[in-house]
Amino acid sequence: MKKTxxxxxxxxxxxxxxxxxxxxxxxxxxxxxxxxxxxQLAAKDLNARVEALLKKMTLEEKxxxxxxxxxxFATGPSGSKLSYEDLTQRGAxxxxxxxxxxEQTNRFQHIAMDKSRLHIPLIFGMDVIxxxxxxxxxxxxxxxxxxxxLIAGVAHTSAIEARADGLSWVFSPMVDISRDAxxxxxxxxxxxxxxxxxxxxxxxxxxxxxxxxxxxxxxxxSVKHFAAYGAAIAGRDYNAVDMSDIxxxxxxxxxxxxxxxxxxxxxxxxxxxxxxxxxxANPYTLTQILRKEWGFDGFVVSDWGxxxxxxxxxxxxxxxxxxxxxxxxxxxxDMEGNLYGTTLAAQVRSGQIPESxxxxxxxxxxxxxxxxxxxxxPYTPVTPPYAPTAENRAQARAVAAETIVLLKNDPVEGAxxxxxxxxxxxxxxxxxxxxxxxxxxxxxxxxxxDPKFAISLRQALQERLGDHLxxxxxxxxxxxxxxxxxxxxxxxxQANPPSSEVTxxxxxxxxxxxxxVETAKKADVAILALGESxxxxxxxxxxxxHLDLPGHQEQLLExxxxxxxxxxxxxFTGRPNAIKWAGAHIPAIVEAWYPGMEGGHAVADVxxxxxxxxAKTPVSFPRxxxxxxxxxxxxxxxxxxxxxxxxxxxxxQEKFMSRYLDEDNSALFPFGWGLSYTRFSYSQPAVSKAxxxxxxxxxxxxPGLTVSVDVRNSGSVAGTEVVQLYVRNTSASVEQPLRxxxxxxxxxxxxxxxxxxxxxxxxxxxxxxxxxxxxVVEPTTYKVFVGGSSLASEETxxxxx
Ligand code: BGC
Numbered sequence: 001m002k003k004t005x006x007x008x009x010x011x012x013x014x015x016x017x018x019x020x021x022x023x024x025x026x027x028x029x030x031x032x033x034x035x036x037x038x039x040q041l042a043a044k045d046l047n048a049r050v051e052a053l054l055k056k057m058t059l060e061e062k063x064x065x066x067x068x069x070x071x072x073f074a075t076g077p078s079g080s081k082l083s084y085e086d087l088t089q090r091g092a093x094x095x096x097x098x099x100x101x102x103e104q105t106n107r108f109q110h111i112a113m114d115k116s117r118l119h120i121p122l123i124f125g126m127d128v129i130x131x132x133x134x135x136x137x138x139x140x141x142x143x144x145x146x147x148x149x150l151i152a153g154v155a156h157t158s159a160i161e162a163r164a165d166g167l168s169w170v171f172s173p174m175v176d177i178s179r180d181a182x183x184x185x186x187x188x189x190x191x192x193x194x195x196x197x198x199x200x201x202x203x204x205x206x207x208x209x210x211x212x213x214x215x216x217x218x219x220x221x222s223v224k225h226f227a228a229y230g231a232a233i234a235g236r237d238y239n240a241v242d243m244s245d246i247x248x249x250x251x252x253x254x255x256x257x258x259x260x261x262x263x264x265x266x267x268x269x270x271x272x273x274x275x276x277x278x279x280x281a282n283p284y285t286l287t288q289i290l291r292k293e294w295g296f297d298g299f300v301v302s303d304w305g306x307x308x309x310x311x312x313x314x315x316x317x318x319x320x321x322x323x324x325x326x327x328x329x330x331x332x333x334d335m336e337g338n339l340y341g342t343t344l345a346a347q348v349r350s351g352q353i354p355e356s357x358x359x360x361x362x363x364x365x366x367x368x369x370x371x372x373x374x375x376x377x378p379y380t381p382v383t384p385p386y387a388p389t390a391e392n393r394a395q396a397r398a399v400a401a402e403t404i405v406l407l408k409n410d411p412v413e414g415a416x417x418x419x420x421x422x423x424x425x426x427x428x429x430x431x432x433x434x435x436x437x438x439x440x441x442x443x444x445x446x447x448x449x450d451p452k453f454a455i456s457l458r459q460a461l462q463e464r465l466g467d468h469l470x471x472x473x474x475x476x477x478x479x480x481x482x483x484x485x486x487x488x489x490x491x492x493x494q495a496n497p498p499s500s501e502v503t504x505x506x507x508x509x510x511x512x513x514x515x516x517v518e519t520a521k522k523a524d525v526a527i528l529a530l531g532e533s534x535x536x537x538x539x540x541x542x543x544x545x546h547l548d549l550p551g552h553q554e555q556l557l558e559x560x561x562x563x564x565x566x567x568x569x570x571x572f573t574g575r576p577n578a579i580k581w582a583g584a585h586i587p588a589i590v591e592a593w594y595p596g597m598e599g600g601h602a603v604a605d606v607x608x609x610x611x612x613x614x615a616k617t618p619v620s621f622p623r624x625x626x627x628x629x630x631x632x633x634x635x636x637x638x639x640x641x642x643x644x645x646x647x648x649x650x651x652x653q654e655k656f657m658s659r660y661l662d663e664d665n666s667a668l669f670p671f672g673w674g675l676s677y678t679r680f681s682y683s684q685p686a687v688s689k690a691x692x693x694x695x696x697x698x699x700x701x702x703p704g705l706t707v708s709v710d711v712r713n714s715g716s717v718a719g720t721e722v723v724q725l726y727v728r729n730t731s732a733s734v735e736q737p738l739r740x741x742x743x744x745x746x747x748x749x750x751x752x753x754x755x756x757x758x759x760x761x762x763x764x765x766x767x768x769x770x771x772x773x774x775x776v777v778e779p780t781t782y783k784v785f786v787g788g789s790s791l792a793s794e795e796t797x798x799x800x801x
Contacts (some may be wrong), residue, residue, distance in 0.1 A: 035295035038263040040371045050366045061363045065094035066333050067341040072098025091116040095123045102380040105166025109378045121374040127168035128447050132161035133386040135449035141403035143190035143595030144615040146722045148203030155207025159219040166380040168372050169220045173204035175255035180629035182235025184542025187574030192631040194251050195741040198258035203264035205211025213371040223259040225270030227285045228252040236543045241272045246769045265298040265368045271306050271333050278313045282304040286330030299332040299364035307337035319343050332361035363630040388453050400595040400602030401611040408589040410568050418588040420609025425569030429470045429523035432517045432530045433477045433737045434572040442540030443594025457529050460600030474516035475509040477533045479551040486688040509552040513559050520560045531572035534594050538574025547625040549579040576621035583668045614720035616674035620667035632671040632790040635739035641665050672724050672789040678715030685709040685786040687798045697777050709786045710756050713749035720748045725759045
């Protein structure tokens with residue numbers, strides 16, 4: 001398996017190299033030509049097939065290709081007497097989502113292939129987000145691995161399982177930069193940083209598509225949610241986004257661009273507006289940037305109902321108008337919106353929409369269907385129901401172990417660090433509402449993951465410790481006193497329809513907390529498994545205004561810690577929670593995110609030292625909710641909290657600076673942070689040239705210099721360090737962040753071993769957007785920091801002349 005992915009990565013590099021030499025080298029004028037990110041979609045013979053088919057299609061059949069419905073929960077579109085089967089037979093549907101399993105997809109496909117006039121196959125899509133049946137850690141956890149190759153492996157396994165279920169299209173990866181932990185969808189993202197996010201986006205696309213959509217184990221991706229969905233004002237899901245063009249291009253767009261460059265076949269438009277223009281009717285992002293600047297040749301699908309929601313955005317008086325605006329802006333397929341199917345034909349006939357606009361959308365959709373080989377292989381062999389194999393489990397466990405972040409591991413009185421736990425029998429008290437839930441391990445968007453195959457932490461510890469494991473739940477995830485959240489919970493739970501009255505009984509947490517304290521007293525060490533509910537506190541529509549541990553969990557933690565027993569806190573969350581008290585008082589803290597099907601085993605592997613943790617957090621942990629949005633790449637200010645304020649009167653120096661009166665500015669655990677059971681030491685970084693010319697770091701030029709560093713494992717066990725390189729541009733026409741990640745490498749070292757690591761720096765790393773939205777490198781001095789987190793202190797510098 002490993003070899004296959006090494007080969008894949010090599011193929012991609014060669015592919016890019018060939019493509020680059022084609023596009024860039026022959027003449028620099030050719031650099032002006034639109035890039036061709038996916039050669040299969042641009043191929044002449046494929047496009048000839050598209051044109052030939054397009055010529056045969058009626059207007060209705062063309063529009064049919066732009067219509068997508070979810071056949072998962074209903075028998076036909078709301079307000080229509082026709083079923084999805086009827087519509088498929090009429091050629092009025094191009095795609096279905098949420099149809100589960102090969103039998104069902106084949107059934108619909110037979111209608112399309114045998115009974116519709118032109119026999120155009122449907123394309124079946126689904127939210128395969130971190131696995132289809134074999135469920136891996138949530139994407140935020142996967143990002144904590146800083147390992148795009150590992151993620152490509154996850155995507156490939158997911159593609160195999162999705163294909164077996166008749167799906168050839170996944171609504172993944174989500175590459176929205178998320179810097180605000182209040183936003184529940186942070187769990188689906190790769191976190192706060194555009195450089196890391198771009199590397200991870202490439203890993204996903206490569207693993208799913210393998211640079212070849214025709215392969216029977218490749219699926220088309222849908223890069224989402226285009227664009228800037230993660231920057232919702234106040235962290236409230238679906239809310240408006242407002243930002244400068246520079247921030248859009250420099251921070252939010254790079255991961256989408258990286259995914260498109262890696263050949264992404266489709267893109268999903270987002271729910272939010274950007275600077276007043278809804279993303280689903282936004283010609284600037286969908287046509288100017290995506291198509292003209294990036295050369296995207298695939299198709300754009302709207303997010304669920306996002307075309308109809310343009311009515312709520314109030315950019316048109318009726319459905320017909322907003323559908324026209326979405327289509328003309330560049331949305332080719334209407335997901336579960338019902339507006340393309342019902343309003344476009346009349347508008348073409350009346351001349352309001354040129355038929356060529358519809359034709360173009362259809363071309364883009366057919367291109368992907370042809371490239372996937374759906375016309376030749378429309379059906380899926382029916383195979384026995386999924387049961388995890390030893391190989392699936394081994395992959396899920398190894399992947400999960402790479403995603404678990406050791407946030408803190410302080411020595412406890414009279415002993416060394418609490419972790420790893422000694423394997424000689426000790427009595428362990430496992431406490432907390434997340435300790436015994438296999439289902440929660442799967443995280444949000446668990447696709448077809450079945451909790452019966454998932455391993456809870458309790459089960460995993462039981463296997464290791466037998467009678468030496470004690471257990472107490474301690475409290476519920478959320479207790480009944482938070483009325484708003486409870487209302488939300490009852491809405492999600494279909495059996496309990498929403499009510500304005502909160503009637504749920506308040507669980508008696510005081511009693512169960514007291515029981516947990518007694519359990520802890522009987523043990524040598526307590527492990528507290530705390531966090532959020534994956535289902536209803538993280539993911540879509542799950543923004544939180546209070547990021548503290550939910551319910552009575554903090555009280556539980558404090559009560560157990562008060563026994564004096566050493567406490568290890570294991571967090572299962574979809575975002576960093578504000579755990580300031582724990583940060584100050586609990587000696588060992590582990591962030592496990594939602595670690596997937598083998599989650600319990602993987603956490604136990606880390607706790608007992610069978611795996612030496614190597615993950616680094618891809619998001620900053622706040623001390624308090626009020627710090628959000630919190631991210632390391634802060635812009636400078638004239639009044640920095642720790643800067644030189646000597647120009648101010650002495651009595652003003654304390655007060656008039658950029659800081660909170662009641663909280664520190666810094667993160668509790670910063671971006672890139674994560675400990676190991678060994679120690680790593682760094683040499684001072686060295687630059688290959690102290691000065692480079694702008695030509696040496698111009699676009700299309702090989703990187704003009706390298707930064708190198710020696711990293712040594714100075715501890716006594718083998719370990720893997722994620723070596724991180726940050727730069728600061730000290731003088732630019734547009735102010736630049738105080739630090740920006742521009743390189744990273746995972747380095748595995750035996751005790752005492754030293755490795756030399758090199759980071760190339762060129763246009764991609766050093767350029768930024770100026771006030772004209774042009775990517776430039778200007779004469780300046782760059783500071784460079786290398787180390788094991790965004791606090792990296794080893795420093796060097798170089799000049800660009
Ligand atoms: C989500 C998308 C998802 C789509 C289809 C929407 O509500 O925002 O991420 O792909 O539904 O299920």
